[in-house]
Amino acid sequence: MINADFFERNPVLAARELLGAYLVRKIDGKTVRLKIVETEAYGGREDLGSHARRGQTPGNSPMFERAGTIYVYFTYGMHWMLNIVCREKGNPGAILIRGVEGCIGPGRLTKKLGIDKRLNGLRIGKRSGLWIEENPEKNFKIKKTPRIGIAYAGPIWANKKHRFVLE
DNA sequence: ACGATGATGAAC
DNA sequence: TTCATCATCGTA
Numbered sequence: 473m474i475n476a477d478f479f480e481r482n483p484v485l486a487a488r489e490l491l492g493a494y495l496v497r498k499i500d501g502k503t504v505r506l507k508i509v510e511t512e513a514y515g516g517r518e519d520l521g522s523h524a525r526r527g528q529t530p531g532n533s534p535m536f537e538r539a540g541t542i543y544v545y546f547t548y549g550m551h552w553m554l555n556i557v558c559r560e561k562g563n564p565g566a567i568l569i570r571g572v573e574g575c576i577g578p579g580r581l582t583k584k585l586g587i588d589k590r591l592n593g594l595r596i597g598k599r600s601g602l603w604i605e606e607n608p609e610k611n612f613k614i615k616k617t618p619r620i621g622i623a624y625a626g627p628i629w630a631n632k633k634h635r636f637v638l639e
Numbered sequence: 640a641c642g643a644t645g646a647t648g649a650a651c
Numbered sequence: 652t653t654c655a656t657c658a659t660c661g662t663a
Binding site for chain 1 (some may be wrong): 653656657658659
């Protein structure tokens, strides 16, 4: 199992290394285990594409919690987005899980895995029913691209290659 | 390729 | 109270 320490660092590095690992969801007595194939990294105040860009607010407060905290938010009136918080408490950062094997799209995978606001603010682990397991396989072929849906952040931040996709 | 969708938090 | 949003689906 990948523990919270893994996330206590730069989200860009952690997002890239998270590819290939297994996202595990236990719900209604059933355990689903899916390989992570797409992630995006989000930073703090400096990152104009991040929810933390305007500082701490009630909505984004999980991003300011300890590494390994789950940050789930609702957007476009219909989709839940799953993030894992990075860096130490008070220093915001997060990884958006955008795709798993057989289920591409951040809103689709949360729907499939029954992830919603009930998980917001909890921590990854057996307790919350959401955790990550290592993949002994390494040396994946990884593609870097700009992040999706953040044109408003301006060219500098919108063009940063903070999205990672398993080939 | 494009428009409709439509809850929530945050800004005004 | 108004606005923008870290998408997705259906229709072309």
